[in-house]
Amino acid sequence: MLHESIYHLYQLIVDPLVRSELIPVLLTLMPFVLFLEIPWTLFLVVGMVQYKINRMAEGARRPYFPAVSCIITCYSEGRDIEKTVVSLVEQIYPGPIQMILVVDGATMNKDTLNAAKAMEDMVKKHPRRSLLVLPKWQRGGVVSSSNLGLQFATGEIIIKMDGDTSFDNNMLERATRHFADPAVAAVSGCLRVRNADQSLCAAFQAIEYFVAIQSSKTALSEFNMVNNISGAFGIFRREVLDLVQGWDAGTAEDIDMTLRIKNYFAHAHKKFRIVFDPEAICFTDVPETFIKFFKQRIRWEGDYPFILFKHRHTLSPRFLGWANFLGMLISIFTHVVIPGMVFVYTIWLVVQYPLPFVIALLLMVYLFYVLMSVALYCIGMALLSERKSSDFSRLHLLLLMPAFLFAAKINTLVAILWELVGEGHKDSSMAPWWVLKKNKFGRKEKIG
């Protein structure tokens, strides 16, 4: 059977190549590959190159160092929040930094609260750094934590971050410089994986984060098409948060916030931008086992249809502008349509064609995806990576990367089906059921 598959593979690739008939073959077999993946990848490469050119032409940094408030939402992180606070104290930033640790469910999470209190003295020793610990005795969810933090925030720039993140020491300096341009409403920070070397699963996610966040979002940002400001790490202009009146109850408050900012500006016919900065880097721990990874993705992506439903009235070019609308469509396409299509198509292939042929075809598709991801990864690494040797060390894993991503997408598809059929959006770990019950839209939160 293997020989048969290799023969088919030869027939499918080498033979048409020799006879210059590859394109028609691909057209018949994998239309979406040709029409979507290749242009999309090219689009991203163009964006990255443009970013690099602009970045290199960028002049000296203007001495603009506004006051920053960091709202750190904590739950059961315990002493992990020390990493967050220490890395914020370490920022090479001449402006004042206010850190607000909002401990949700402080009655239960005494360890987190104690760790937070224990750092007050350390922070006091540093000029222009302050730490405020806000214990929320009752658990109220991440949205109430963020909004509470906002009440105490004094900075011109608000950074919302999760309690287990840590930052490169130039993160604030990099992120705040964009706000010198009044058109910038928010900056989306770059998430990287802190525990990439701990397991294979974590290493895969490190590659995924690098391609999907550091590379892709940099490119999208060039066309002002950043579709989400991560809930784990988002940087906002205070005025903008006040205009949209803070975070909205429910889950996926990050996408929700992004869409509301976009809506507001489109509505006000103002020019605005959401910038993604690949140099404003935040590290976070990812699940180290595949089981945990899949569970996390179901939590994040399973409720995507729901948030679209919530915003159905404003999902039009009139509100979002054409570029953003297109980006939105592509995003819906990659998150909802593609996993479904790939799944249905594979089943169709298996039913329709003899098995060796199917294997050959899938192998070919797989090889194609490997080539595409290697190309994207290497270009991204060359143009954007600030840790080239670390990223380079994971290059060999790209051979398995398409399989990993495919598994992730199937997982997402299952989650979406569960969401549509069942009541998935209600079981979120981010807020207790009594909070979710009372608001208009129950939904889960998501990174990336």
Next chain:
Amino acid sequence: MNKEIYRLMLGGEAVAVVEGLRDSYDSVAAMLKAVKAPATILIDGLRAVDDHIMSKAFDAVYRLRRSDVFYAAPVYLTKPLENLEPFVDGVSCNPAAIRLVTDPILAKLGSVPVDVNAGNDELRLLTFLFCRGEEALLSPLALSAAPSIYEYPAAFLIGDFAAAALQTAFRTRGLADTKTLLRSSAEWVASLGAQGFLAAQGLVDRIRICPQCNTGNLNYIDSCPLCGSIDFAKTRMIHCFTCGHVAPEDHFKNDMMFSCPRCNVKLRHIGSDYDRPVEAYLCSGCGERFIEPEVNADCLKCRKKTATEELIVRQVYHYGMTAKGKRAVQLGSIYMEFSLFDNNRNVMPLYFYQMVDWLLQMKLRYSDEDFSLLCIRIAGFEPLETTAGINQFQKIIDELALRIRELVRSTDLTTSTGENTFWVLLPRTNQKGGEILASRVEKLADMVSLTDGAQIRIQVKCFSLPTEYANRGPVAERLLGEYQTALADTR
């Protein structure tokens, strides 16, 4: 029986019409002229209180306490004067209420020899406390401007430290006058406590004072342990994980980034690229790096810098009366001594004389029973005190006393008969043996000759009493007196 209350009008109007007062006087001088026995004094005329009235009132209380009649008398104000209240007995316009307090004081005052006690400042202070009852205490008052921080208000006035504060301490009146060694009422009261006339009752505070000038206005200042400069700043250190280089933060700072000066690696993330091993200080004076600055106390008066552990720790107490103090007040006699010998072989002079007479009788009867006397006279304390500082001086004295005590055997009897004169009775020691000891004691003076010019002189003379005196009854007191005078004349 109602005791008298006299009114002292300091000018201005009376605060209230006060019934039942004996007489009014315009000044302390007029009052002292007219009144010859202790009585209660009510200071009035305080209606409009200003700085002038305040200083006038303080001066009046000071003069009363320095007077021979009113040094222990109760003094009242008709109106509260914040800074003056600790120096008087109370504030009241009601003679009945005043008498309730002052009648017992005056009654007790009537039972002691007020005139005799007036001749000695220590007795004045003890009398003052004694007549205020069993429970009365001398309580310390924190005065931020006072060099010693704490003063005892009554002792401050009675011991004339108010005037001493104005004059400088060039007056030296010999060792017996202990106050010349003391520049604050706190030290005076404490020394009375050490001699058993007063007893510490309840710790109020603990202060640290300069060992050179005994004052407590200290500035605790941190400085470079190498060069002593106070111009230093905290620098944070960075440890590069890649090459292990450790240096101050500014060596790494490169625009808005950290990069290692040795391996050129960019240090982006604390915990994974670098850490902060320690916070160190960098001295601008000598470039020294150190972890802990040295904290010294800088005396604001004499500007001597002292390590904190070398500061003198002084406990501040309330003081109450002792039986010894009461006896001194009632007898009108206080015997202040420099206690060179303080064990149970140190006896009263009278007993010492009896022993000498008895040994003389023994010597007469048994010719092999010899004994000798050593007279030690110490002089030259005053210049030493001024050059070396009080505490250094006290140390020298203590050291000297210790050495002399070491030379004295446990079977020797000692006594002191006057200003800086001490006697040692050496049983079973002939003239020769006594003279050897005498020369040893004399040599001790060299120990303290190091200070510039100043020197303690120790005169020691050995006497062997001739037996012919033994038949004439007790002669020791007269003989010893003669020897002492002879010794004093030879200096």
